[in-house]
Amino acid sequence: MCNHQGTQQRKNLQQQEVELTEFEKQLINGYQGDFPLTAEPFQTIADALNTTSEKVQKTISDLLDKGVLTRFGPLYNIEKIDGAFSLCALKVPAQRFDEVTELVNSYVEVAHNYQRDHEWNMWFVLAAESEQALETLFNDITKITGCPGLNLPKQTEFFVGLKFEA
Amino acid sequence: MGLKQSKQISKEALVKKVMAATQTGLPICDHPYQVIAEQVDTTEDELLDIMQDMTSQGLIRRIGLVPNHYALGYRFNLMTVWDVDDSEILRLGTQVGQLSFVSHCYQRPRKAPDWNFNLFAMVHGRSEDEVNRQVETIHQLLGSACGEMAQLNSVKILKKTGLRIRKD
Numbered sequence: 642m643c644n645h646q647g648t649q650q651r652k653n654l655q656q657q658e659v660e661l662t663e664f665e666k667q668l669i670n671g672y673q674g675d676f677p678l679t680a681e682p683f684q685t686i687a688d689a690l691n692t693t694s695e696k697v698q699k700t701i702s703d704l705l706d707k708g709v710l711t712r713f714g715p716l717y718n719i720e721k722i723d724g725a726f727s728l729c730a731l732k733v734p735a736q737r738f739d740e741v742t743e744l745v746n747s748y749v750e751v752a753h754n755y756q757r758d759h760e761w762n763m764w765f766v767l768a769a770e771s772e773q774a775l776e777t778l779f780n781d782i783t784k785i786t787g788c789p790g791l792n793l794p795k796q797t798e799f800f801v802g803l804k805f806e807a
Numbered sequence: 808m809g810l811k812q813s814k815q816i817s818k819e820a821l822v823k824k825v826m827a828a829t830q831t832g833l834p835i836c837d838h839p840y841q842v843i844a845e846q847v848d849t850t851e852d853e854l855l856d857i858m859q860d861m862t863s864q865g866l867i868r869r870i871g872l873v874p875n876h877y878a879l880g881y882r883f884n885l886m887t888v889w890d891v892d893d894s895e896i897l898r899l900g901t902q903v904g905q906l907s908f909v910s911h912c913y914q915r916p917r918k919a920p921d922w923n924f925n926l927f928a929m930v931h932g933r934s935e936d937e938v939n940r941q942v943e944t945i946h947q948l949l950g951s952a953c954g955e956m957a958q959l960n961s962v963k964i965l966k967k968t969g970l971r972i973r974k975d
Binding site for chain 2: 656657658659661668672673674675676678679680681682683684694698701702704707708709710711712713714715716717718719720721722726728731745746750751752753754755756757758761762763764767789791792793794795797798799800801802803805806807
């Protein structure tokens with residue numbers, strides 16, 4: 642019954658708009674934050690929305706399967722604990738894009754990676770245990786790919802956290 | 808005093824275990840926190856307390872459903888980058904971060920001569936018109952403090968996982 646955890650990432654590359662039921666919209670709009678910290682959180686939601694815990698669980702599970710949700714659970718401000726993070730970019734020749742994507746994605750320290758329509762065409766977030774480890778990692782990636790790189794750790798965080806309306 | 812200290816140390820260890828256990832999310836079942844509690848050798852009550860603390864401290868930004876914005880029809884996701892006067896960046900960055908359509912807003916270093924932009928703002932819209940208006944709003948807000956800017960459309964998601972730190 643509790644086997645969904647850990648399989649959440651599988652369809653998260655869904656990039657088409659998905660048709661949603663009113664109930665699905667209600668869940669998405671209502672619970673992007675403030676998921677209850679109660680012993681039976683799905684029941685708490687079900688009570689608020691006049692439905693059953695089973696329906697809430699099944700709907701969330703289906704939304705993950707369909708790739709409408711990329712994740713369900715706590716979102717951490719991991720920088721508060723430890724580690725170093727940076728937004729990095731590479732300038733990748735078009736004909737080598739797939740090959741370089743594979744190289745870059747093979748690092749577990751690479752989180753989000755996006756192709757963008759700019760001469761700096763690959764943008765990814767690096768996570769490492771320390772500033773020094775991050776620098777080493779970044780140098781390693783530019784060396785192994787042979788592409789020019791930018792390492793742009795944030796200096797000031799002005800805002801993080803829009804909620805999307807379904 | 809000594810006792811209190813050792814309890815604090817173990818609390819820190821527990822926080823890390825909780826983060827590791829929920830890295831890929833919460834399980835979907837009647838008692839999800841009970842499942843996590845068992846994985847980190849604590850009780851459901853203590854886990855709920857500690858996650859409440861982590862939320863108050865800002866370590867947990869939020870708990871909930873994380874939508875894939877593409878699936879919700881937000882097809883136009885633009886990273887906008889701006890060259891803003893260093894003397895104005897804190898004031899203006901704060902204002903840009905407050906705009907309703909900006910999801911992430913950071914100051915980052917310039918890397919001359921390759922990269923002269925120091926303000927990053929992610930904007931999201933359901934149509935090209937919508938994001939164009941958003942970009943124009945930022946432009947006007949920055950006014951004469953801003954030199955060049957660039958828009959970097961996302962063409963494709965190449966990878967999207969949570970942040971992980973390799974622990975060898």
